[in-house]
Amino acid sequence: MGNVLVLAEHRRGELRDITFEMLSLAPSLAKDLGGEVMVLLLGNDLDQMAEKIAGYGVKVLVVDDPLFADYNSDKYQKVISALIDDYKPKLVMLGQTAQGVDLAPALAVEKKLPFVADVVGLEVEDGVLKATRQLYSGKVNAQIAFKPADTYLVTIREAAFEAPEPAAAGTIEKLDSPLKEDLDYRKFVEYIEAEVGDVDITQSEILVGIGRGLKEDKNLPIAEELAEVIKADLCGSRAACDAGWLPSDRQVGTSGKTVKPKLYLCMGISGAFQHVAGIKGAKTIVAINKDPNAPIFAEADYAIIDDLHKVVPKLTEKLKELKG
Amino acid sequence: MKIFTCIKYVPDTSEAEIKLNPEGTEVDSSRFSFDINDADNYAVEESVLIKEKYGGNVTVVSIGPKESDVMIRMAMAKGCDNAIRIEDERIASHDPLMVARVLAGAIKDQEFDLVLTGCMANDYGQATTGVALAEILGVPHAAYVKKVEIEDGKVKAYRELEGGLMEVVEINLPAVLTIQTGINEPRYAPIRGIRQAQKKELKVVNLDDLGIAEGDVNAEASQITLEKLYIPVVESKAEIIEGEPEEKAEKLASILVKGGLV
Ligand SMILES: Cc1cc2nc3c(=O)[nH]c(=O)nc-3n(C[C@H](O)[C@H](O)[C@H](O)COP(=O)(O)OP(=O)(O)OC[C@H]3O[C@@H](n4cnc5c(N)ncnc54)[C@H](O)[C@@H]3O)c2cc1C
Ligand SMILES: Nc1ncnc2c1ncn2[C@@H]1O[C@H](COP(=O)(O)O)[C@@H](O)[C@H]1O
Numbered sequence: 001m002g003n004v005l006v007l008a009e010h011r012r013g014e015l016r017d018i019t020f021e022m023l024s025l026a027p028s029l030a031k032d033l034g035g036e037v038m039v040l041l042l043g044n045d046l047d048q049m050a051e052k053i054a055g056y057g058v059k060v061l062v063v064d065d066p067l068f069a070d071y072n073s074d075k076y077q078k079v080i081s082a083l084i085d086d087y088k089p090k091l092v093m094l095g096q097t098a099q100g101v102d103l104a105p106a107l108a109v110e111k112k113l114p115f116v117a118d119v120v121g122l123e124v125e126d127g128v129l130k131a132t133r134q135l136y137s138g139k140v141n142a143q144i145a146f147k148p149a150d151t152y153l154v155t156i157r158e159a160a161f162e163a164p165e166p167a168a169a170g171t172i173e174k175l176d177s178p179l180k181e182d183l184d185y186r187k188f189v190e191y192i193e194a195e196v197g198d199v200d201i202t203q204s205e206i207l208v209g210i211g212r213g214l215k216e217d218k219n220l221p222i223a224e225e226l227a228e229v230i231k232a233d234l235c236g237s238r239a240a241c242d243a244g245w246l247p248s249d250r251q252v253g254t255s256g257k258t259v260k261p262k263l264y265l266c267m268g269i270s271g272a273f274q275h276v277a278g279i280k281g282a283k284t285i286v287a288i289n290k291d292p293n294a295p296i297f298a299e300a301d302y303a304i305i306d307d308l309h310k311v312v313p314k315l316t317e318k319l320k321e322l323k324g
Numbered sequence: 325m326k327i328f329t330c331i332k333y334v335p336d337t338s339e340a341e342i343k344l345n346p347e348g349t350e351v352d353s354s355r356f357s358f359d360i361n362d363a364d365n366y367a368v369e370e371s372v373l374i375k376e377k378y379g380g381n382v383t384v385v386s387i388g389p390k391e392s393d394v395m396i397r398m399a400m401a402k403g404c405d406n407a408i409r410i411e412d413e414r415i416a417s418h419d420p421l422m423v424a425r426v427l428a429g430a431i432k433d434q435e436f437d438l439v440l441t442g443c444m445a446n447d448y449g450q451a452t453t454g455v456a457l458a459e460i461l462g463v464p465h466a467a468y469v470k471k472v473e474i475e476d477g478k479v480k481a482y483r484e485l486e487g488g489l490m491e492v493v494e495i496n497l498p499a500v501l502t503i504q505t506g507i508n509e510p511r512y513a514p515i516r517g518i519r520q521a522q523k524k525e526l527k528v529v530n531l532d533d534l535g536i537a538e539g540d541v542n543a544e545a546s547q548i549t550l551e552k553l554y555i556p557v558v559e560s561k562a563e564i565i566e567g568e569p570e571e572k573a574e575k576l577a578s579i580l581v582k583g584g585l586v
Contacts, residue, residue: 096451098484102467106459118451142550143550147547186493186495189480231586302562302579303563318573
């Protein structure tokens, strides 16, 4: 039977969005593969989460044990591996998240599963499972076919699929943990919260975003002067923060902040999906980039295809005049 | 500390249009400049920092063409001690599990305490190789590492999760860590280092030299097939502001002001 096994992802008692995003894909794939959707919920103290997932009309397999109080890739791998043996799913689905990338490749190696990571499209065509993924930061797509196997493994990109609405009532089945003892070679120590900076960019009304295209920190005044005239706060891509041009609490994107300004004006940012995921809530997006093929333009309301060094100082000057 | 650091030579496609070959199976990369993958640059720096602190030796491992020797020499100029470059057309390089097998083949028979990889290669963006490599080598791992502390045969790895949250894990050595960008400030190679790097050992090997069977890592061994590449159609709702740079600036300024956006 062609069942689809989805690993629910949660952290500190909260299910993460990717869990539901995967549930928008899984049902039609299960139908094409001739099976049903099973969601594996692994952790400790899971009753509420199990109820919530069951509300999507799926079968929830719950492994609830103090051994899994904190995420641990090695322990998770042991459990998923055992369940693959027991349930023989045709397709196993994880998120391409900090958790999924820490887990899926090792599982693929251990179980010799055909594996495609960071999938943005997945379908069954003439009995063959095919995945679409992006190369070169979204500038090229690749279609990849799985060779026939008992079980396939994929990780699904975050925010690439829209979560469905809860549907009918599903079922919950509690399982004994296949793992009985703790492992001693990898231990969870603690979580450390992200640093809090002087400005909370998640609350900013207007943001000026800078990326690697700014080239050097001595060019920072180009952005700072614009920001001053339009009373914006500065933020940036990961590349800009890694370079030390901005402190890390000003980073926008999956591993940074999710912002929702009225205006996001960005320059020299290519628009990698990890960045774009953080600006979906912006009302108006203006992008300045010299590459007409930069993915950021797909998100923009206004686009200037040009050298930021030529455009931005002029823009600042003009705005100063207009605003008196 | 005996460290292996895996680095990849990747094209810089951030500012250019990408063209495919007529069959749609390969990217025409002839017009791109190549350099070390972003995250791998941080992995090189981290391995040299660890060596400087605890002593030891750093070996660079890379699967790539002759041209990438420049990148490898640069890593050695920054303090890595020697290098292995694997060049072999038979490797199914689109499949990170095959790439990981080859890297493992170059490392597994030697003593090591740590293997560092980048968290993700910017060209294919799979974020898969390092963790697969750990499993093949049979050692623990941590992915997306943004801080490393080593003591008593253990490494404390600070893993970066979503939203900037960190998860600290403690794992036994030997181990594989996949290094996230921003973990350190990669140094510039000193002139003296650049000179010394020319004298360091750079071994070039193929699958046969490593004792890896072709049938374990080639396109047939891979369980996936790259069917086609294509340039995605980008649907943009953006109003493109045209003109000379100055005109564009003027037009945008008035849109922002009239639209009450600023
Ligand atoms: C696990 C993980 C998490 C990540 N999280 C985030 C995140 O939270 N946020 C984030 O931003 N990234 C994140 N990234 C990194 C992301 O993949 C990209 O590498 C990054 O966003 C690129 O930053 P950039 O756009 O500034 O640089 P690049 O991609 O190098 O783009 C630079 C752009 O500047 C343009 N440019 C160059 N010169 C000029 C000029 N003179 N005038 C105008 N334009 C110019 C170029 O055309 C190019 O488009 C993450 C990556 C990983 C692996
Ligand atoms: N051809 C290669 N040679 C050496 N290391 C590689 C190669 N390909 C991938 N890697 C390593 O694996 C990491 C992750 O790559 P990927 O899984 O392709 O995103 C890179 O940052 C490198 O450290």
